[in-house]
Amino acid sequence: MRGLWLRLLRGGGTAARLEIALPVAAGAVITLVLLLLLGLQQGLDHRADRTAWRTPEPAAGEATVLQAGHLDYIGERPITVIELAALTAGPPDVPHMGDFPDPGEVWVSPALASLTDELPADHLAQRFPGEIAAEIDAALLESPDELFAVVGRAPDDPAMTAERPSHQWNDAASLSPVAIDHWSTTPDLYQTTYRDIALLVAVLTALPLVGLGGLAARLTAARRQRRTATLRLLGASTAQVARLAAVELAVLAGAGVLLGAALHQVLLPLATQATIKGGTWFQADLRPDPWLTLAVAAAIVAVLIVGAISGLLPAVRDPLGTYRRSRLGRTRPRWWSLVFIAAAVTLFWLRSSNPFVTIAFTVVVVLGWGLLAVGPWLIFNLGRLLARTARSPQGFLAGRRLSDDPHSAWRAVGGLALAGFISGFVAAGLAAGIGNADAYEAGTERIDAVVTAAGIDTAASEAATALDAAGVPATVAATAPPTWLDAADWATLAVTVDDPGADMDRARTVLAASGLAGPELRLSDDLPTMWLLQDGIVIGFLIMPIAALVGLAAMVIGAIARVLAQRDTLLGLHLAGTPQRVLLAAQRREMLLPTALLGGIAVAAGLAGGTTLGSVDLLNPATLGVLTGLLALAAAAVLAADRAVRPVLARVSTDLAERE
């Protein structure tokens, strides 16, 4: 038996070369994408861990430090500022810094240090109450380009005694002074929400990857099944045929996994430059742990092997039936999938901190994975219906062949259906995000600093005077605070700068220097939403081409594989006098009808899933644009599959030498 798999592959001609190439390519793509997704999860975990200390937890024992914080802005880039005051003579060192800032001392991140040097002092440097004394260690930064400052203050500094307005969910935007006795290790809600969204993205991305894996493992399932049946009839044991398939897949998928891991190494520096949540990445963040990488590689190979072997079970159990092709491809919904879906949803509900993301995740898992589970069953019933109601031979042939082998038909159209689901989700999600972007754009030329309602009149007057004295033309007004704050306690100092491009940051510096720099809570609310939208667009437009490519490849390769698998039937039909045009028309219907049915269901399910991210009118340019693109892709896939299948069908249905 040794080397038989290699001989079988080498001897298989074009079909075997495809058999070799696809598991290798699938292994490579799946590994690359999974490592990138794992890297993203790990990176977000690391970011959350590195920044957890910035969100203070009140002291349970004797307080040693007073901690506060806020977000400042330079243009539309946030500067995270943590303010610390020692309550004891020997305060604990700031993590990874081996020191504690003295009053008036300022520590800055490397990116902030560069920016401070680059910009005029009245744009940035003058906002800080002291000299820059140290550069902050990378182990405390969210991202390499993060603008971050630690400011040392005295405990009786008014900034460390006054209550600050809090943001509805973005804790870092404005933290009132808190007496602490330890550095927090609990990440803030914003960080964990991003992590949950990344998991949602992973599930969305996994859908086309599952399609690709299935296609790779079972592309030539019919050929392999027939081979297995013959070997079994000749006396090969179950272990021998399983070993043959396992060794074959292990070597091919293993090669693919290695290729994917190598590609990941090459692409890693590029991936670190992708801006997510407003920042780039440290390479160590995105490089999964070596053991995890090994586990992923082993899991991919194992899944491909299990997929291939499960496809051989009928031939192992009933070699005679497979040999005679008496087995029908009848199928039932895979109810066991419900266990997987329920487990995934339960785990996410336990882990997630954001109800919106949790609901979106649940909808994606239930609808997306549900579609995977019932797809073949839907095709089986479509085929039965088509055969029963057919009035033409092509309709009858298409219907019978669909119901006879719904799994191979699903492999051909399933990829496109999943692309439809993802596109529907992204299309609706994008529209929800774009609605928020409009609100953001409307407020970018104004500084909205939240101050106490009691002090608003004084603040407005002092701000106008200070701005005038600094030569910054601006209009100052007192307005209501953000909706989540009580208007009895808080008000907004709205500063509209005449020339925001030149003077916005000067105005911020003037307000800070005058002690009027209340936190810009509106910007802290809108900007992350903008980032989320931008990240969503970036990720959406990364996932959609993957899904589209898999869908297109699945349709073309799946359609060819289906024709090759049915070569005896097609040859028989040809010998019985069936015209080529009837065979072609039947083939076309086998592609078009399931594509239309499953594609329609998938897009509707995707749109339903996407609307959980925000209520939208689906008749908007973004949604319609994505859906039009999807329709064009489906048409291209069907046309490409039709073109690719035509010569293959002509060959296998007429060439007697093609028989086995």
Place this chain on the structure above:
Amino acid sequence: MRESSPPPSSGRPQRGAPDRKARSGSPVLTAAGLVKRYGDTTVLHDAALDVHGGETVAVMGPSGSGKSTLLYCLSGVMTPDAGTVTYRGERVDTRSDGRRAELRRTEFGFVFQFPGLLPELSAAENVALPLMLAGTDRRTAITRASTLFPALGLDGLERRRPGALSGGQAQRVGIARALATEPAVVFADEPTGALDTETGDEVMSLLLASAVERGAALVVVTHDERIARRCDRTVAVADGRTSALERS
């Protein structure tokens, strides 16, 4: 019903005439009381058959009578729902799937209506396949397989792929594959059914000669009386029951 029971009345083969070849000693393969059902349909009813070493037995009967099912029950490809199959005194039907596969690998050979050759392998490699499955290394297996080619009129075709062989050539490769492990019993399921008369005769002659030459018993399922006449004896299968057919 045992094969010794009176056969259904038939115009052609007559009862009472002696077998062409005298059977001696205990049979190598014995089936008794075989019942096989597919859902509600009973395909074999109390079928029985004895096969002695080196004899050739034709199994005849109309389409759907159960003759192929009998063949597959005898060879351990299928397990009967009732009855026993014994090979050299050991039960076949109660063996595990793995041990039945081992029997097919080492003691039995198969020739199918369609050769069932793997298109990825050359003719010689196809013949060598059962040897490789039995543990022989590839090189030795191919060398041994190639020695069968001249006797079967396949000289020079060792490297050809199945797609480049004629129907008759492919079936002869199938015969060579069945004989490669020097089996004690060769089972043939309508081996000439897909061939024209002339090629079929030629293939059948080779199958009979090769089996006899190697001392293997041959059980051949056929519709063709001419083939049956060339066998030592004929067993009729009708409605799932076996009966010995005697020759005129």
